[in-house]
Amino acid sequence: MVAEVGVWTGRNVPDPEKRCQAREGVVQGLRLAALLGAQCVVTIFGAQHPQRHSGPHRDNFEPRFGEEGIRIVQGVLDEVRPQHTKLTMELLPWAVPDSADNMLALIAAVDRPAFAVHLDPVNLINCPRRYYDTGTVLRECFEKLSPHLVACHAKDAVQDERVFPIHLNETSIGTGRMDYAAFLRGLDALGRDVPLMREHRKTAEEYAAAAAVVRRVAAEAGVALGWVYGTHGTSGTSGTYATELTNQSYQYRPRR
Structure with a gap:
């Protein structure tokens, strides 16, 4: 199994030239993913920030903004018509989609079978209520999005309590508030392989430490993980319900 091809550009951005380039990047990324037999292409819906596409x-x-983005997504899928690979959007703390309900509305609006869900729950932790109750956030995501879920990212979030107002930082798995027992139980209940990929660590040792936390929590939660070792986002089929990859996913950017 190849988990994902990442296309980290926002198609729905203010600059028309950049918007066109980003759209073409997603088209090429979907075609590459189809050749690889990848589960999905993961990208973002876009943002109106003048310098940052997310x-x-x-x-x-x-x-x-939402209506234009939906038309772009529909156009990409109608052009490529992927048979196996899904096009997914990362959830974001300050842009569409920013909740399970918002993601469901986007799925309904796009109305294409090749449009699916990529779950990175840390990206949803954008306020104290969500931060202190990540288990509820996760359970809501699985309750509402499970039929559409094809891949997940794994990291953690921690509050800097010295800063006012609230300030959240990304951190390594197990050093923040993310309820990994709820995360792994939700994946296990799907009854199918869904890749879970650690990300944003700097060294192999940091990835190994994060993996050890996931293994420990899985054992405590009674979840049997399929450990699949590959390189840069590739893996074999595990035959179990939650699959962990040793490295990040394929990263794809269109040539400039």
């Missing part, structure tokens, strides 16, 4: 901006939630 940055915070007050217009990220404007209806016209």
Whole structure:
């Protein structure tokens, strides 16, 4: 199994030239993923930030922005028509989609069978209520999004209590508030292979430490993981319900 091909550009951005380039990047990424037999292409919906394609901006939630993004996604899928590979959008703390309900609405609006869900629950932790009750956030995601879920990212979040108002940082698995028992139980209940990929660590030792935490929590939660070792996002089929990859996913950027 190849878990994913990452296309980290936002198609729905203010600059028309960048928007066109980003759209073509997703088209090429989907074609590459289809050749690899990858589970999905993971990308982002886009943002109205003038410099950052996934940055915070007050217009990220404007209806016209969402409508344009939906048309772009539909056009990409209608052009490529992937048979196995799904196109997915990362959930984000400050842009569409930013909740399970918002993701469901986006799925309904896109209305294409090749559009699916990539779950990175840390990206949803954008306020104290979610931070202190990540288990509820995860259970809601699995309750509402399970039929559409094809891949997940694994990391953690921690609050810097010295800073006012609230400030959250990404951190290594097991050093934050993410309820990994709820995460792994949710994956296990799916009854099918869904890759779970650690990300954003700097060294092999940090990845190994994160894996050890996942193994420990899985054992305590009674979840049998399929450990699959590969390189840079590739793996074999595990035959179990939760699959952990040793490295990050394929990263794809269109040539400039």
